[in-house]
Amino acid sequence: MSKRETIAIDMDGVLANNMAHYLAYHFRETGIRITETEIQGKPEEQCFEDPDAVYRYLAMPDFFRTLPINPDAQEVVQRLNDHFNVYIVSAAMEFPWSLVEKYNWLAEHFPFISWQQIVFCGDKGIVKADYMIDDHCYNLQSFSGNSLLFNCYHNINETEFERLNSWKDAERYFFSKG
Ligand SMILES: [Mg+2]
Numbered sequence: 243m244s245k246r247e248t249i250a251i252d253m254d255g256v257l258a259n260n261m262a263h264y265l266a267y268h269f270r271e272t273g274i275r276i277t278e279t280e281i282q283g284k285p286e287e288q289c290f291e292d293p294d295a296v297y298r299y300l301a302m303p304d305f306f307r308t309l310p311i312n313p314d315a316q317e318v319v320q321r322l323n324d325h326f327n328v329y330i331v332s333a334a335m336e337f338p339w340s341l342v343e344k345y346n347w348l349a350e351h352f353p354f355i356s357w358q359q360i361v362f363c364g365d366k367g368i369v370k371a372d373y374m375i376d377d378h379c380y381n382l383q384s385f386s387g388n389s390l391l392f393n394c395y396h397n398i399n400e401t402e403f404e405r406l407n408s409w410k411d412a413e414r415y416f417f418s419k420g
Contacts, residue, residue, distance in 0.1 A: 246327045248371040250361075250385075251319065253332040253344060255377035255394040257352075259296060265287060267299040277326035282367035283398050284381075311351050320354055330355055331369055333381070334362040370420035375406060390415070 261278065263272060268290055269275050281289040286296045299305055299381035322328050334340050334373050341362055348355055361369070364374070374385045375392050382389035382403050390412075391403040406412045 246325070247373065248327040248329065250329050250331040250366075250371040250374045250376075251322075251336075252374075252376040252378075252381070252392070253330060254309075255396075256375055256392045257312060257315050257319070257330070258310050258347070260309060260397050262310050263305065264299055266349055267302070267305070268295060268391065271295075276420050280397065282395050283370075285396050301339070303339075306337070306340040307347055309347060310402060314407060314413070316351060318409040318413045319334070319352060321413065326416070327346045327359075328355070329359050329361055329371065331363065331371075332373070333364060333366055333367060335364040337345055375412065379403065383412055 261281065264286075265276055265278070265281075276290070287293045289296065292298075319328065327339055330352070332344060333343055340343060344362065345357075345360065363369070365376075365384075366381045369385065369409065371385075371387050373388045373390060374382060375390045375394045376382055376385075377394035377397055379391065379397065379400055382391060389403045391397060391400060391405045392412075393407045395406055406415060
């Protein structure tokens with residue numbers, strides 16, 4: 243029997259829909275409604291007039307605990323988990339207060355992921371796996387395995403890596419091969 247391959251899966255922008263959360267926080271704070279279409283292709287800090295807005299939202303208690311989940315993420319990650327060694331890899335040390343919230347969020351939405359499969363880290367360059375699914379090119383650039391860019395509003399113009407358009411697309415990628 244061949245060895246199970248490993249997949250490193252990012253949280254923010256991949257399992258979780260950070261963009262929808264930013265827009266909701268921004269609307270609550272300012273009363274200004276910005277649509278998803280308006281921020282396509284923009285880096286996080288350019289989505290709102292106030293360049294500090296995203297960081298301010300990220301720093302709010304419960305931000306990470308209440309993130310909406312991306313469509314089909316639960317079902318597809320569960321299926322991947324049955325056939326691959328799945329690790330959830332998040333550069334959570336950028337926001338140290340997020341650790342417990344992220345852990346509890348995973349426990350709620352991905353209860354089949356054990357604590358041994360969770361890697362909260364700093365620089366993802368240390369991570370070795372067969373596949374990495376991430377929404378930021380800088381994480382994929384230092385990765386030595388198969389780099390997969392998960393479609394996200396800020397990366398729509400990136401062409402450096404193979405793109406997964408959605409979790410359904412990820413399912414096709416991993417299960418329709420060969
Ligand atoms: Mg991310």
